[in-house]
Amino acid sequence: MFAAMLLCQVLLATAVFAIPTSKERFAQRLARRAGGFNHQSTPRQGVESAPVDLEVNAHDNVSNTLYSTNWAGAVLSNSTATWTSITGTFVVPTPKEPDSASGPHYATAWVGIDGYTCQTAILQTGVDFAVDGDNVGYYGEHHDYPAIPFVHLQGADRILRAAAWYEWFPAYQYYFSDISFKAGDTVEATVTATSKTGGTATITNKSTGQTVSHTFSNQPSLCEYDAEWIVEDFTEVGVGLAPFANFGKVTFTGPTATTNSGSSVGPLGATLLDIEQNGQVLTNTSVDSSSVTVQYIGP
Known part of the structure; x- marks a missing residue:
């Protein structure tokens, strides 16, 4: 009798621990609304080479340009731990289908x-943008889930959305639920490493005054080698690179990297x-002392 009661208590305790928290349920719901796939910003994926004619057309000075299947933007990189905080401000674009x-x-x-260069961990935060000219919801039955952070940007014939997220790779993206955007809003994004295994990600919609932040701890160790301002073709886990939107232009203004000194x-x-x-250069990146600009030049 005692053994049976003990077994029952163990089973009940196991069931309690198996019940997901409200935060976990929300993350699971987002994953389901995303068509069953999790989104992930991943390390830079290189390509062997870019066609020479496209290199010359894309840049006046190609010696400092590398090519990737998923990253466009600017990177400051050192071979020792250097960077502890990165910030940049950009305007939410109006994406189009290619x-x-x-x-x-x-x-x-x-x-x-x-x-x-260091691809074992990434601390990052940013904004996804999506377009669907077929008027198909990004999360499926999006109108039934007003808490989902993707919102209509503009237009009746196209669904345009943007949502803020944070990630400490190799974990997936997690969406902030208490902030929203529309095309033309100004975003300030900042990540700060308080240690190699902890830090913060902060997003501010400067047009509305909304700010959200997430604190990380006990994460895979950063190298702190690389500081980045990036436009990415993110990965749908289990599928591959998502179909890449014509995002027009993203300009990071006030891009600043803070060193450990x-x-x-x-x-x-x-x-x-x-x-x-597929042998075609889709973006053109340029920098000056106060900005990083990524222009879509694909089809």
Whole structure:
């Protein structure tokens, strides 16, 4: 009798621990609304080479430009631990489907630490944008779930959305639920590593005054080698790269990287990255002392 009661108590305790928290249920619901796939911003995926004619057309100075299947933007990189905080401000674009394409297309803009040379961990935060000219909801029955952070940006014939997220790779993206955007809103994104295994990700909608933040602890160790301002073709886990949207242009203004000695550095001298897929260069990145600009030049 005692053994049976003990077994019952163990089973009940196991069941209690198996019940997901409200936060976990919300994350699971987001994953289901995303068509059953989790989104993930991943380390830079290189390509062997870019076609020479496209390299020359894309940049006046190609010697400082590398090509990737998923990253476009600017990276400051050192071979020792250097970077502790990255910030940048950009305007939410109005994405479009590429020429001769239909259905959902996506892109994401973010700031982060690591993922370029050090690919074991990345601390990052940013905003996803999505478009669907077929008027198909990104999360399926989105109108039944008003708490989902993707919101209509504009237009009756196209669904346009944007949502803020944070990630400490190799974990997936998690969406902030208490902030929203529309096309033309100004976003300030900042990540700060308080240690190699902890830090914060903060997003502010400067047009509305909304601010959200997430604190990390006990994460895989950063190298703090790389400081980045990136537009990415993110990954749908289990599927591959998402269909890449024509995002127009994203300009990070006031891009600043803070070193572990407390000094602030701008993007001049950064390595430039552009996205090449299927032999075609899709972006054109440029920098000056006060900005990083990523322009869509694909079909």
